Amino acid sequence: MDLRKCIAEAIGTFWLTFAGCGSAVIAAAFPEVGIGLLGVSLAFGLTVLTMAYAIGHISGCHLNPAVTVGLWAGGRFPARDVGPYIASQVIGAVIAAAVLYVIASGAPGFDLAKGFAANGYGAHSPGQYSLFAGLVAELVLTMMFLFIIMGATHGKAPVGFAPIAIGLALTLIHLVGIPVTNTSVNPARSTGPALFVGGWALAQLWLFWVAPLIGGALGGVLYRWISEEPSAQVTGFKPATPAE
Secondary structure, eight states: OOHHHHHHHHHHHHHHHHHHHHIIIIITTOTTTOOHHHHHHHHHHHHHHHHHHHHHHHHOOOOSHHHHHHHHHTTSSOGGGHHHHHHHHHHHHHHHHHHHHHHHTTSTTOOGGGOTTOOOOGGGSTTOOOHHHHHHHHHHHHHHHHHHHHHHTBTTSOTTOHHHHHHHHHHHHHHHHHHHHSOOSOHHHHHHHHHHHOTHHHHTTTHHHHHHHHHHHHHHHHHHHHSSOOOBSSSSOOOOOTTO
């Protein structure tokens, strides 16, 4: 495993967690000029779009254990690199949550009990959605995210536009999912804030690993099944041909 790829993944996931969760913690309900649900959704999409152009050519810009697992399941990523990528993503997300905590706690009235952009279900869902509803939402949304990633990065897709499609997909996912679970579709992004909130956030964290990982794998397998070939542009991995 190339250390530079792991560092790029850590930096990229830092940006996604810091800027995405930061928009929710700092700016979503800021008096009079709060960005609201739409703004937070755009923030998450923009983190992926900007990082895809910045590090896509280095690491493939996964920024998400579910994406890494999905690309592996779809034949786009080697199994030997899955572990190092996921570890790098989690490290980046935890550092991002720490930095965000330092900044957010500087405001009067800051209270971790408000959630700190942690994901949850039941009483801790923004819309009080049940565990089953959260499970289905996270699984389906992650599955479709991987389906879009696989298609947008296919060798026959329009060149250079993959980051835009993927960023807009994540924006759309958040527009749908924030009321249900505060939207995870990314175990690393969920882990960072949960470590600081503790209690209920850690107790419910399992869902935001299990559902996205299963959904990501399903999305990768589904696209691989319907696609002509597993050719990729920006996944950082060229699948072996039968001759190899």
